[in-house]
Amino acid sequence: MNRVGITGFGVVSPIGVAREAFWQSLADGRSGIGPITRFDCSAFSVRLAGEVKERVDLPGDDEIAVVAATAAVAADDPKIGFALAACAEALEQAGIERLTRDTLLHLGVSLEVFDMQKAICGGRPDFRSIAERSMRPGAPPLQIPLDTASRLIAQLFGMPGRSLTNCSACAAGAQAIGHAFRSVRAGRYTAAVCGGLDSMINPLGVGGFQMLGALTTDNARGESACRPFDASRSGTVLGEGAAVVVLEPLDAARAAGKRVLAEVCGYGSTLDAWSLSAPDPEGDGAARAMLAALDDAGIRAEQIAHINAHGTATRVNDEVEAAAIRRVFARTWQRIPVSSTKSMTGHLIAAAGAVEVGACLLALVMKQVPPNPFLNSVGQGCELAHVGHAAVPFDGEYVMSNSFGFGGQNVSLVLRRCDG
Amino acid sequence: MADVVATGVGLVTSLGATADETAAAWRAGGCALRRPVGEFDGTALAGSETAVLPAFDASARLGGRRMLKFMSDAAVLGCVAAREACSQAATRRRFAPGRVGLFCATGLAAAGVQDVAPLIEQSTDEHGRFSCRLLGERGLPATNPLLSFKILANMPPCLVSIQESIKGPNYIFTPWESQSAAALVEAWQAVAEGEVECAVVGAADSPSNPAAFVFLRQAGLLGADECPADGAAYVVLESAESAARSGQPVLARVDSVDLRPVSSRPCDPLGNRMGRTFAAAPMIWFALACLGCGATAAVAGSSFVCPDYAAPGSRWELRIEARGAA
Numbered sequence: 001m002n003r004v005g006i007t008g009f010g011v012v013s014p015i016g017v018a019r020e021a022f023w024q025s026l027a028d029g030r031s032g033i034g035p036i037t038r039f040d041c042s043a044f045s046v047r048l049a050g051e052v053k054e055r056v057d058l059p060g061d062d063e064i065a066v067v068a069a070t071a072a073v074a075a076d077d078p079k080i081g082f083a084l085a086a087c088a089e090a091l092e093q094a095g096i097e098r099l100t101r102d103t104l105l106h107l108g109v110s111l112e113v114f115d116m117q118k119a120i121c122g123g124r125p126d127f128r129s130i131a132e133r134s135m136r137p138g139a140p141p142l143q144i145p146l147d148t149a150s151r152l153i154a155q156l157f158g159m160p161g162r163s164l165t166n167c168s169a170c171a172a173g174a175q176a177i178g179h180a181f182r183s184v185r186a187g188r189y190t191a192a193v194c195g196g197l198d199s200m201i202n203p204l205g206v207g208g209f210q211m212l213g214a215l216t217t218d219n220a221r222g223e224s225a226c227r228p229f230d231a232s233r234s235g236t237v238l239g240e241g242a243a244v245v246v247l248e249p250l251d252a253a254r255a256a257g258k259r260v261l262a263e264v265c266g267y268g269s270t271l272d273a274w275s276l277s278a279p280d281p282e283g284d285g286a287a288r289a290m291l292a293a294l295d296d297a298g299i300r301a302e303q304i305a306h307i308n309a310h311g312t313a314t315r316v317n318d319e320v321e322a323a324a325i326r327r328v329f330a331r332t333w334q335r336i337p338v339s340s341t342k343s344m345t346g347h348l349i350a351a352a353g354a355v356e357v358g359a360c361l362l363a364l365v366m367k368q369v370p371p372n373p374f375l376n377s378v379g380q381g382c383e384l385a386h387v388g389h390a391a392v393p394f395d396g397e398y399v400m401s402n403s404f405g406f407g408g409q410n411v412s413l414v415l416r417r418c419d420g
Numbered sequence: 421m422a423d424v425v426a427t428g429v430g431l432v433t434s435l436g437a438t439a440d441e442t443a444a445a446w447r448a449g450g451c452a453l454r455r456p457v458g459e460f461d462g463t464a465l466a467g468s469e470t471a472v473l474p475a476f477d478a479s480a481r482l483g484g485r486r487m488l489k490f491m492s493d494a495a496v497l498g499c500v501a502a503r504e505a506c507s508q509a510a511t512r513r514r515f516a517p518g519r520v521g522l523f524c525a526t527g528l529a530a531a532g533v534q535d536v537a538p539l540i541e542q543s544t545d546e547h548g549r550f551s552c553r554l555l556g557e558r559g560l561p562a563t564n565p566l567l568s569f570k571i572l573a574n575m576p577p578c579l580v581s582i583q584e585s586i587k588g589p590n591y592i593f594t595p596w597e598s599q600s601a602a603a604l605v606e607a608w609q610a611v612a613e614g615e616v617e618c619a620v621v622g623a624a625d626s627p628s629n630p631a632a633f634v635f636l637r638q639a640g641l642l643g644a645d646e647c648p649a650d651g652a653a654y655v656v657l658e659s660a661e662s663a664a665r666s667g668q669p670v671l672a673r674v675d676s677v678d679l680r681p682v683s684s685r686p687c688d689p690l691g692n693r694m695g696r697t698f699a700a701a702p703m704i705w706f707a708l709a710c711l712g713c714g715a716t717a718a719v720a721g722s723s724f725v726c727p728d729y730a731a732p733g734s735r736w737e738l739r740i741e742a743r744g745a746a
Binding site: 039040041042043044045101110111112117119120121124125126127128129130131132134135139141142143145146147161162164165166167168169172175179203207208209210211212269270271272273274275276277284285288292405406407408409 | 459460461462463464465466490517518522526528529533536537540541544548549550552553554555556557559560563565567568569571572573574575578579581582584585586587588589590591592593594595596599602606630631632634635637638639679681
């Protein structure tokens with residue numbers, strides 16, 4: 001069994017495009033949440049999101065047609081461009097120019113962007129007319145399938161040995177990394193490019209979550225509207241972006257002179273089997289994911305020195321996660337610093353887990369854990385050793401990232417400090 | 421590595437509403453009935469027929485209607501097939517929920533026209549254009565909030581986990597045949613390597629849904645002479661030792677599941693007779709092999725060559741070695 005190191009990380013997020021900007025915002029407690037500008041949401045009760053505000057340059061290539069096609073797709077579906085940019089940054093840091101048949105590509109993504117205008121003919125969803133229109137030469141595709149980012153990555157960066165697309169909702173990005181970790185550890189691939197991408201900041205995405213009551217309507221709070229574990233939390237805020245990590249066998253990476261940023265050493269994946277919209281009230285699924293990750297890493301709960309919580313800022317989820325953490329870390333929870341970075345990024349859904357693995361990775365590298373800038377009064381049942389309004393120095397060895405998906409899919413990952 | 425066996429199979433296909441019906445029809449050389457797509461006038465398409473699913477009572481097979489309101493067409497098919505497979509293998513009685521893994525594939529997201537029609541009609545202005553303002557003012561209030569559950573891609577497998585009380589490791593891959601084949605490989609490995617005691621592996625897809633159907637034709641993924649077919653298959657895998665220990669009848673020994681790149685043309689060995697079931701197809705093919713259909717028709721011993729749209733130009737050949745218990 002190989003030990004598995006992270007040799008590259010790339011990110012596009014509401015708080016910064018690329019690693020340095022992302023980390024600086026995290027460390028400074030700077031929020032990327034603000035009014036929605038992507039579409040007219042004036043008639044929606046939800047009017048906030050974490051949008052990627054900076055321009056995201058698509059990676060270049062000699063094949064102009066590929067880049068042009070990529071840009072066209074990315075214009076229709078912004079998450080595609082986010083994924084390509086994050087992938088380019090991660091591969092560059094890892095010193096990998098082309099994907100090969102020995103590599104795995106595994107991305108998590110949640111929902112197709114469905115342009116409702118394409119489904120309207122004569123004021124209603126008239127599929128006869130839609131079919132006619134769609135079959136005309138040059139007509140735009142009716143859908144952008146979820147594996148589109150993977151297809152374009154293969155075109156731009158080379159064909160991987162296997163390309164997987166998983167759709168495990170809010171756990172998808174973390175699950176992609178967990179699966180890739182297991183695959184590299186087992187020696188099935190010499191490298192894995194993995195992570196998540198998402199953007200639901202569109203009328204149907206925001207509208208759908210608004211209907212479910214998962215998003216805060218406390219629009220007046222602006223940048224501080226997402227307040228995980230706070231007594232006044234009132235729902236999550238959608239974000240968008242992508243994060244990609246490159247995993248390689250640790251010894252091989254070191255032998256090749258690469259810098260190993262951190263080691264991935266544990267992965268746990270469970271299902272609540274409870275409800276489509278709410279977590280198991282006892283936090284059983286979440287707790288089992290954390291325990292499975294600890295077991296997989298071969299460490300005791302006492303060895304975890306920092307947790308990046310799933311922390312969505314919804315009433316029930318935060319309370320359940322806090323209870324699960326207290327149960328798993330019964331002897332140490334009062335001294336494990338917990339950061340909930342969705343307070344700054346918003347909830348990136350399928351990309352959330354990968355972005356938060358990135359936050360853990362950078363916490364290890366930068367020797368600081370991110371703050372909780374809008375946590376003022378800890379909610380009842382949410383008691384944990386939450387980090388305050390400022391980042392704190394950190395030299396712990398093991399960190400955990402939690403991702404708990406809508407529908408009851410839970411993932412925990414354990415990372416280990418790996419200096420050099 | 422443990423020896424892997426199949427102890428439960430569930431199928432809902434255009435050839436039959438149960439595993440036995442489908443296998444019997446397959447062995448008899450049956451073909452799906454076809455009819456023009458019912459939810460819209462598809463005459464603008466090169467081919468507008470879909471395969472007909474046999475009638476079945478989902479609420480009776482799932483033990484109630486409570487969860488049906490959350491389910492898309494694909495979710496209903498998946499839950500019914502999973503219930504058949506898990507009941508046959510007695511998974512609830514024999515395994516701790518946390519030791520059962522769920523390995524699934526889903527197809528293109530596809531809410532029914534009846535689900536999205538009110539949303540679209542209420543959100544369209546007098547010029548026939550979609551209006552965000554009208555969506556907020558009229559469209560969302562006129563829409564059943566449960567629509568979200570029907571279009572999120574992970575919901576069909578999550579419903580299976582709830583219905584069958586499956587709480588272990590899990591993956592949901594999407595949206596094509598090669599991803600379904602990958603779920604099968606993961607499931608087999610998880611049992612063989614002891615990560616789980618039992619793997620419930622399956623897929624459901626509803627490519628006859630209008631939005632999916634039109635896109636498949638538009639993208640050239642469905643040939644003019646091919647018709648889409650909704651369908652689902654679930655199989656329960658466990659170690660031979662586990663089955664023997666509890667006296668559970670074995671349907672088939674699954675000696676290997678291998679997915680490897682090939683250069684040969686894509687080949688869905690079920691497509692001509694059953695219709696194209698896309699994400700569900702490799703799983704249906706595997707389920708038929710576990711039912712011993714290879715003895716009378718070309719399932720076991722043949723291969724399923726999946727196009728890989730995520731890796732342009734590449735193909736995956738899914739090969740399985742499954743032997744009937746007898």
